[in-house]
Amino acid sequence: MNTTAVTVSQVWQWLGEIPDPEIPVISIVDLGVVRDVSVQENKVSVVITPTYSGCPAMREITEHITKELTSRGFEDVNLETRIAPAWTTDWMSATGKAKLESYGIAAPQAKGSPNRCPQCKSTDVEKISQFGSTPCKAQWRCTDCLEPFEYFKCI
Amino acid sequence: MSQVDSHLIEFLLRQGDNPLILGHRTSEWCGHAPALEEDIALANTALDLIGQTQLWLSYAAEVEGGGRSNNDLAFLRDVYDFRNVLMVEVPNEDFARTMVRQFLFDAFQVPWLTTLQASSDQRVSDIAIKSLKEALYHLERSSDTVIALGDGTELSNDRMQTALNYLWPYSGEFFGEDDTDKAMEKRDIAPLPVSIRETWNSTVSSTLDTANLIAPSDPFAHSGGRTGVRHTEHLGHLLATMQTLQRSHPGAQW
Numbered sequence: 009m010n011t012t013a014v015t016v017s018q019v020w021q022w023l024g025e026i027p028d029p030e031i032p033v034i035s036i037v038d039l040g041v042v043r044d045v046s047v048q049e050n051k052v053s054v055v056i057t058p059t060y061s062g063c064p065a066m067r068e069i070t071e072h073i074t075k076e077l078t079s080r081g082f083e084d085v086n087l088e089t090r091i092a093p094a095w096t097t098d099w100m101s102a103t104g105k106a107k108l109e110s111y112g113i114a115a116p117q118a119k120g121s122p123n124r125c126p127q128c129k130s131t132d133v134e135k136i137s138q139f140g141s142t143p144c145k146a147q148w149r150c151t152d153c154l155e156p157f158e159y160f161k162c163i
Numbered sequence: 164m165s166q167v168d169s170h171l172i173e174f175l176l177r178q179g180d181n182p183l184i185l186g187h188r189t190s191e192w193c194g195h196a197p198a199l200e201e202d203i204a205l206a207n208t209a210l211d212l213i214g215q216t217q218l219w220l221s222y223a224a225e226v227e228g229g230g231r232s233n234n235d236l237a238f239l240r241d242v243y244d245f246r247n248v249l250m251v252e253v254p255n256e257d258f259a260r261t262m263v264r265q266f267l268f269d270a271f272q273v274p275w276l277t278t279l280q281a282s283s284d285q286r287v288s289d290i291a292i293k294s295l296k297e298a299l300y301h302l303e304r305s306s307d308t309v310i311a312l313g314d315g316t317e318l319s320n321d322r323m324q325t326a327l328n329y330l331w332p333y334s335g336e337f338f339g340e341d342d343t344d345k346a347m348e349k350r351d352i353a354p355l356p357v358s359i360r361e362t363w364n365s366t367v368s369s370t371l372d373t374a375n376l377i378a379p380s381d382p383f384a385h386s387g388g389r390t391g392v393r394h395t396e397h398l399g400h401l402l403a404t405m406q407t408l409q410r411s412h413p414g415a416q417w
Binding site (some may be wrong): 051058060061063064091092093094103136137138139140141143147161163 | 200201203204207208210211212213214215217218230281289290292294296297300304307327
């Protein structure tokens with residue numbers, strides 16, 4: 009395929025279809041790890057940033073991006089990992105936050121704790137542990153419906 | 164040939180080796196912690212620390228310019244090449260010592276990384292900004308745990324006090340000072356570690372007070388880790404495990 013007519017916004021759209029390897033309900037664009045895209049004929053450059061410095065999903069994200077853009081016809085896919093400015097949950101899209109909640113993960117809140125149970129929407133929640141199944145999440149529990157749930161840490 | 168910036172390399176190794184060795188020690192709990200939540204928390208803390216190590220040691224390898232990678236620095240150096248403080252290499256012993264050590268370390272890292280954010284070296288500043296977010300979260304958890312167990316039962320208080328008595332003589336090394344520290348200060352890359360001692364003291368004493376724990380009064384401090392002059396016997400054993408793959412299969416890659 010000839011990529012000369014491909015626009016930057018088209019590439020963003022394709023990247024927006026790549027799921028996060030650990031929370032597949034949101035895309036890597038929703039998560040805010042894709043920071044920049046540039047296109048030059050058959051060459052595409054993508055800048056990504058890790059959520060946490062030891063995030064084990066970075067390698068898989070890199071592979072997914074390369075595979076996706078190669079299959080779209082780019083001969084040269086250049087990926088750069090940048091740590092500055094440091095990733096923040098502020099970069100997560102509103103769509104991403106809504107998808108998280110419907111999936112059962114409470115979205116990050118500036119106050120540092122979930123505002124409601126993603127299942128029954130009760131605001132009576134308590135912390136079980138500061139960490140969860142991935143570096144970006146903590147474990148909480150609803151004291152109304154008694155369901156434990158994960159909360160996306162706000163950093 | 165340009166001169167190698169040995170003071171900067173030394174400084175970067177110190178920044179990278181502390182989270183590497185502590186991260187490895189912490190990871191030893193994986194599958195053994197007293198509760199599932201603690202197991203997960205310890206493994207995640209270890210992951211953050213090792214992630215920070217990659218950033219520091221990558222930069223150290225670049226400054227060195229000898230073709231080594233961050234992995235080479237982590238897995239192909241021997242005991243006396245390491246520049247971590249002695250506290251992070253002593254055995255975990257029990258959950259009490261593991262958490263008191265994490266707290267004493269986090270209470271240092273938070274003000275330390277905070278000052279490094281203003282480093283004249285852009286890379287140092289970038290790494291500090293990234294790592295600080297994680298260190299703040301670690302400090303929140305480790306201080307909560309120190310308070311919960313110190314101010315817990317007679318048994319948990321006793322275990323925490325024993326851990327504190329053991330670790331206390333290792334805390335003075337955080338504030339060591341040599342030619343590298345002076346060179347970093349002169350170039351505005353990092354302040355002298357002693358400049359954050361008051362902040363560390365105040366975080367530690369207020370948490371210990373709440374936790375009903377008493378800091379030992381003896382000012383004696385072990386040293387030798389951050390300069391590489393004299394590590395404890397424990398580091399060699401730790402490296403034998405951590406580096407076993409590269410020792411058995413040199414150059415092996417994923």
